[in-house]
Amino acid sequence: MSQEGEGKVTLLDCWVSPFCMRVKIALAEKGVNYETREENLFGGKSQLLLNSNPIYQKVPVLIHNGRPLCESTVIVGYIEDTWTSPPLLPSDAYGRAQARFWVDYVDKKLFDAARSVWMTKGEAQEAAKKELIEVMEALEEVLGDKEYFGGDSFGYVDIEIIPFTSWFLASEKFGNFKLEGYCPKITAWTKRCLQRESVAKVVPDPEKVCEFVMMMRKMQGMK
């Protein structure tokens, strides 16, 4: 472990946030000890969160030796840079760029599409389902016949995508459709990832995510 990697690590966390899951899986893969502070998203945000992330006021925030880091992809990049072993990104520049391209694609498209499926109705919901299926088909093609997105070993792209799979059941339930037929390889990859301790410990039961989504829908006046 490099000098830079030592010291106190605290995560401002929320169990259901796929963005927080990314950070927890990356920390587990690197063998970093950390403490979590669960934010109560319905009971007001902590002063520590507001001070640490004044721009977005959102979890996850990683505080390393008193210095806050925000935005999950930036945080996972920092973890990769700080605790260098084992490496999560490919060793060649082109492989790293491709990994970052797909994570950027997921950041732009996946969560919004999945959320829109359970937060809308009618035409908007149909459009969201179509978008979500398109995203998953694109990822299916990128994964191809590889074990993991980076090849034989679990790494950066896997960490950035796997948390979202725990939210798919909610999209399927409220969208009345099934994703599996569109992306069987991703479905098999999901099961493979869930066998890893770093993932299994962090990614919640999709039924619990559904209960959370039901609460979110009720708060928005949806049945």
Add this chain to the structure above:
Amino acid sequence: MSQEGEGKVTLLDCWVSPFCMRVKIALAEKGVNYETREENLFGGKSQLLLNSNPIYQKVPVLIHNGRPLCESTVIVGYIEDTWTSPPLLPSDAYGRAQARFWVDYVDKKLFDAARSVWMTKGEAQEAAKKELIEVMEALEEVLGDKEYFGGDSFGYVDIEIIPFTSWFLASEKFGNFKLEGYCPKITAWTKRCLQRESVAKVVPDPEKVCEFVMMMRKMQGMK
């Protein structure tokens, strides 16, 4: 120059795209020789562009030894990784993470806000002006009294932000307001950056960008 950095470099380009400007400034800072192919955005996209960037079908695309790279921030990261001297990112992990956080913030907010000012009217335009001013005030605070975003030398965050300043005149003209009063330090920084050859050669005259914007507005049925 590393082995990885050798070979043929082609940029699928558009003179007015701030995203293409980022790539050209980064290549110039690294002293990389490359050829450009100007895409005619009103005359149909080239087959090379469609094949190289099937997901977004947008410039910039950098083709290095036959392998395409898409999305300007991913490309600039690849340039930094491949041609390692001079480094554009800070040498410490926290500094790199902060740089990536602010570039991500700009990617999420700046261009959309600036475009909305010249593409909308009435309340939507007022909201866009407010958003653009907020973004610029945030960046003003980040820059502070430093010469450049990274400190004493021109680097990653400067490269990623400076192209957008050539579009501000269009927002000001069609939004009937002035940004300078809200961000005098950014205004001084802009002048400083424009004195660099890598920037001056690439960033167009804001009046020419205004002419382009007028054409875009006409195509959308606006006067």
